[in-house]
Amino acid sequence: MSPVSQGAPPETPRDPASTAETEESLWWLASAPLAWVLHLLATYLTAANYCAKAAEDASLTGVRLAIAGYTAVALLALVLLARRGWRRHRAGESLGPHDFDTRADRHRFLGFTLFLLSGAAILGVAFAALPAVFMETCR
Template sequence: MSEPSHHPTHESRQSLWRLIVSPTIWAAHFLLSYITAAIWCEKVAGRDGPLTGARVAIAIYTVVALVGIAINGWGGWRRHSYGAGEVPHDADTPEDRHRFLGFATLLLAALSAIAVLFAALVVIFFNDCR
C-alpha cells in the first residue's frame, strides 16, 4: 500500500533541488566575496589600501552562508535518519530513496561548509588589497 501524498516519503514530495542548495550557497559566497573584494580595492580602498570593509562583509557572508548550509544540512540529516534505515539506503523503496536524498544533501552540505571556510580563510591572513 502506498503512502498518502502528504506523507514525507511520498514520491511527489521528493525533490532534487534540496541537493544543490548547499553547493549553490557555496558558489554564491565565493562569487560575492570575490566581487566585494574587487570592488572594494578598485573603487574604495585603492591598490594598497586596507581590506577592512571587505573583510567585514566577507565575514558576514560567511556566517550567513554557514547558517544556510547548516539548515539545509540539518534537513538532510533528518531525512537520512527517517525510520530505521541504514546506509547506503539502496533499497528500492520510497523510504530508502527519501533517506538517500537526505544523506546526499547532508554530505554536500558538509563539503560546501568546508569550501566556504577555505574561501574565507584568505581574509584572515590578508589585511590589505595587495
C-alpha cells in the same frame, strides 16, 4: 518476485507523507552548492571590486567585515541544510547504504546526499573565507 524479499515485511517509515515522490525535489541537492556559489561570488566580487577602485595599499577592513558577514550567513544556511539532510537520513529504521527499492530508502538517500553536499559546501565556504582572515590590504 525474489525469494530474498519475502523475509522482510514492507517498511513503514515514520513519516509516510514525506516519502511520496511529489514531496521530494532534486533541487534540494542544488541548494548547498547554490549557497556556496553565492558566498564565493559575493566574497570575490566585493574584494575584487573594492580593490579595482581603491589604492594598492588600501585597507581591507570593510571588505573583511563584509566577508565575515557573508560567511556567517552562508554557514548558517548550510548547517540548516545539513540538519535537514541528516534528519532525512535517519528517518525510519534502516541505516544501511540506502540501496533498497523503497520510497523510504530513496528518501533517506536524498537526505544523506544533501547532508554530505552541505558538508562539502561548508568546507568550500570556510576555505574561501580564509584569505580574509589574513589579508590586511589590497596588495
